[in-house]
Amino acid sequence: MFSVETILKSVTSLPTLPVALTRLTELARDDQAEPADFVRVIRHDAAVAANLLRVANSALFHVANPVTSIEQAVNLLGTRRVVELATGASFGRIIPKVLPGYDMTAEGYWTHCAAVAILGEQLASSLGNAAPDAVFTCGLLHDIGKLVLGTFLMQVSGEIQRQLHGATSFLEAERLALGTDHAEVGVAVAARWQLPPPVVCAIRSHHAPSTAESDQTVVDLVHVADGLAHALGFGADRGGLARTMDSKAMARLGLRVHQLEEAAALSLDSIHGMAEWFSQSDGGKP
Numbered sequence: 001m002f003s004v005e006t007i008l009k010s011v012t013s014l015p016t017l018p019v020a021l022t023r024l025t026e027l028a029r030d031d032q033a034e035p036a037d038f039v040r041v042i043r044h045d046a047a048v049a050a051n052l053l054r055v056a057n058s059a060l061f062h063v064a065n066p067v068t069s070i071e072q073a074v075n076l077l078g079t080r081r082v083v084e085l086a087t088g089a090s091f092g093r094i095i096p097k098v099l100p101g102y103d104m105t106a107e108g109y110w111t112h113c114a115a116v117a118i119l120g121e122q123l124a125s126s127l128g129n130a131a132p133d134a135v136f137t138c139g140l141l142h143d144i145g146k147l148v149l150g151t152f153l154m155q156v157s158g159e160i161q162r163q164l165h166g167a168t169s170f171l172e173a174e175r176l177a178l179g180t181d182h183a184e185v186g187v188a189v190a191a192r193w194q195l196p197p198p199v200v201c202a203i204r205s206h207h208a209p210s211t212a213e214s215d216q217t218v219v220d221l222v223h224v225a226d227g228l229a230h231a232l233g234f235g236a237d238r239g240g241l242a243r244t245m246d247s248k249a250m251a252r253l254g255l256r257v258h259q260l261e262e263a264a265a266l267s268l269d270s271i272h273g274m275a276e277w278f279s280q281s282d283g284g285k286p
């Protein structure tokens, strides 16, 4: 058995997120920010710039003429989509090839996170929520703790299997076997990366949305999108079938089942597109 302290300390083994990404998410929250501000930040990070151009020119966006400059990419895609792509590109680079302990490939993990991001954003838009881009980032990063916890889980896999027989969820099995879970470890990662408060909150409470200390709507949206992603078959890791969707989160959002179905239908192409982009790009390949 590892101490929780040892596990939390190991968070430092994860690579840091590029500085550009932190600055872009700050700009995204600034109403006064101009497209030129985004261009300036992206130009200073060659990897983010290269990823942005590659994605802007991919089949995902159906552009008629090649996009050759960052200005063009920002004008064409809009600042919101640019921040989303930069987030995805930066995050994709730090995902290992396999996630030990979770029986998931990098692609499976990425597809799950992308699905939660896209579904959450779609639900936010359909509800007229003011910050769908924040929901996208929260969705993409909600399971970040798994990147750290997986290594420890692998070493107690017998214990986890035993716990899974009696436990109601994989999260509970993590807690019983290791004394912590991927939500708590994810908060430690978020602190190391200095991620903004809504992201920290969504990571901490995505399995128990009613415990959110702030940003309730964002947390509820990520929780519902997570459940929907599992229901649609995007990221059914071990214990995935034991997951339940909190009816209080649905009630707080005023969501009906038919709206979930609509969001799913509108998101499927984008989810498949992001999964395809990941498998074709350098994302996740160390």
Ligand SMILES: [Fe+2]
Binding pocket: 142, 143, 182, 206, 207
């Ligand atoms: Fe989770």
Ligand SMILES: [Fe+2]
Binding pocket: 112, 116, 142, 143, 226
């Ligand atoms: Fe998840």
